[in-house]
Amino acid sequence: MALLDIRNLTVAFQTGNGMFTAVDRVSVSLSEGEVVSIVGESGSGKSVAMLAMMGLLPWTARVTADRMEFDGKDLLAMGSGEKRRIIGREITMIFQEPMSSLNPCFTVGFQLTEALKTHLRMGRKERRERAVELLNQVGIPEPVKRLSVFPHQLSGGMSQRVMIAMAIACNPRLLIADEPTTALDVTIQAQILDLLLKLQQDNDMALVLITHDMGVVAETAKRVMVHYAGQQVEHQEIGGLFANPHHPYTAALLAALPERAASKKLPSIAGVVPGQFDRPTGCLFSPRCRFVTDLCRSSEPPPAPAELGSALCHYPLDDGVPLNHPDGKEAV
Amino acid sequence: MFIYVLKKIGVIIPTFLGVTLVAFIFIRLLPGDPVLLMAGERGMTEERHARMMAEFGFDKPILVQYGLYLNQLAHGDFGTSIITRKPVLQEFMTLFPATVELSLCAIILAVLLGLPAGMIAAVKRGSFFDHTVMTGALTGYSMPIFWWGLLLIIFFSGILGWTPVSGRISLLYYFEPVTGLMLVDSLLSGQDGAFWSAIRHLILPTVVLATIPLAVIARQTRSAMLEVLGEDYIRTARAKGLSPIRVTGLHALRNALIPVITVVGLQVGVLFAGAILTETIFSWPGIGKWMVDSIFRRDYPSVQGGLLLIAAIVMIVNLLVDLLYALINPRIRHTE
């Protein structure tokens, strides 16, 4: 049975100019101990989907889904008190900005032991021991001394280590890492990523890694979901995704990786992710797609079969060739 | 932290010197001959005029006069009232507790009501409660409090007859002041009903004086809370599965308090300004009323001394608030 099972999750925000759909019919499922990655540009709604699952969105958000279950328990029907027993204990999350994600008014020790007190009802001494153990696990030197330190006295990398320690405090079964390395120095990024994977294996927890960095995806995940403008445009095993992307967007993303660039000039995807005011009709990727036809501009594509990565495209690619495309055009 | 405190004190000292200069210049700026001005319409003989000029030191060069003035201040001499012939400091100290009592009650009332009101309004943003509190706060903030006091007197004293119109306690009771705070003294006196009488005298002035600080604190708390509630660390706290009460009451409030403390500190000056009006309306024998009376009686040494003492008190309280601010803000407390 799947640990997390989400079907057709839709999140809409109330704004000054009507509703804005940030997440559009996204499905996610993963089993115990699995590592799944969600990739997409900024603004593609990849974090919002997970925040919605955690119940961390502001009140302007409207969340609907056909199914949202964790370990067989329905997260949608659950009362807030019951949900809080799962959130922070069995499902935890770390965020993009470690520096601002720690409360500046409380010590590291206080924030680290808070979840232990709330969820596991540990005593003071026990909590302290566990906190030291956790800081050791995430590779923070002099853990005893760090307990009484305030967040502003930590560097970005240290703060993210503390965030990770907080997240694994109650031995969760699912950790969601929302762009955990984006705000960090390049040298620190690899360290944090390695740490996350090591903890994932040691504790045998499932990991959802949200990122915009294809390099990070390649190093970590087994399965990848590609998000674009709130929609899940492709879903594949990691090997297949890199060898044979089925959605033109994925293909374009991969082509933009410096390691894979064929020509001297690095290809890029022109334009930006559509926002609230410039949402195209039909396929959302159509304004930026190389293979666009009138059909793409007028009607929304249905998902392709699973063997084609459930690609949300009228002409899913196979070995770089758009299937059933009227021009019969070949990819370069 | 230590450096922060030193810096604050370093700013205060020149400012205080500036304040003494203002107080010193004040009498010299009065148009016309200061001695004649104080004498008012009574007029005086040539000889008496010369004697008074010498007494106040007006016949010496201006810098010498300022030096003498500072010297006086250093010896605790804030001048002598020309009406009562008593030292200004002594007069000030007898009246000061009345103002302290009133101001303390007002600020406590304002914090006790304003803080939770602002908090709840922020959490329930856009709700009926939020709109009510914010409308009320803006009305309070726009209130001419001297009129507000009169309205309360018309209603509670005139129509309902619940509260007395003026003074600190009923004339039926008399006891020697011990602390100067009527609430404490009336309890110490042990006389039946004295404490109750003191409370009834205190209620209306307290409400009037608390109005503007209450409005300011409620508004400030709400906006500080709103800002803090949008911060990343609040999301972290919620991601831990903490209860909403713990998230807002501990994680958010602790951070929101930092700007609110500053605003509460700034209310000390506002309270003094309010005390001038409130004490005048309710004939409350405190510093504010004394200052107004002194101005009207042309008791300029009293005005001068009072001006200086009040400014000094405001500056000291502001310094204390700065220290408190540093204490609750780890970013200042823990910097080397």
Place this chain on the structure above:
Amino acid sequence: MPDGVAQQVIDFRPVGRMALMREFWAYFSENRGAVMGLCFFVAIIIIALFADFIAPHLPNEQYREAFLRPPFWQDGGSLEFPLGTDAVGRDMLSRLIYGARFSLFIGCVVVSIALVVGVVLGLVAGFFRGRIDTAIMRLMDIILAFPSLLLALVLVAILGPSLINAMIAIAIVQQPHYVRLTRAAVMGEMSKDYVTAARVIGVRRLRLMFVTILPNCMAPLIVQAALSFSTAILDAAALGFLGMGAQPPTPEWGTMLAEAREFILRAWWVVTLPGCAILLTVLAINLMGDGLRDALDPKLKRS
């Protein structure tokens, strides 16, 4: 379609100065309180401008047969004096209408003086820094060390009680807020690249200060001007109430209250009405100021 060139989706939202104004108005008009405040304020301005035509009587004309006449809906009242008369038989409504002139006049004068002087001082302090800055800010600290109303009272005592002197005193007392705001805004702008760019191409100092930097600091100043307009009215009324502002028989609202004090338990209208006028005017301006702040402050703008 050629490689790498994607079809452009054009954002049709308008641009330019008019669009900015329209956007500002869109934010402002969303706030119902602010619009109500604005309407009331405009009404007050109209009343003040056309007081001579609107007011049924002259503000200082005494009707000796009609002392303390109640408003028309009460026993003994008549439509001749719709809101009653005061203790010396003057029509309340007419005095209130003429009073609007004084309040607006006070607000305008005080804000103009405080704004102009404050902005110049703040600009100089923030632009030059160093000793000039320290001197100016220390001077402002000294003014701020005194409770505002007390300092205003003492200043009026020096200058002599009158409306003009009260306005000068209040302007001096409000000065520091403008200086501090301008200085903070200027210092924020000074570090930005466009200022550096202007310096590099050799823009003259005065032009840099007033043409390049100052317009970018206006938003907080406009809000402060609105809020201090209302504070000025309140403080002037308080001074009038204490007998240190406008002198009787001027129909200034605070002075009217002072004259009415002894009748609080006998004739409610002579006390209630001037206060209502002050409260409503100040409230309207503050509502407007809040709306301005929300519309001008991008930090609070909704995305």
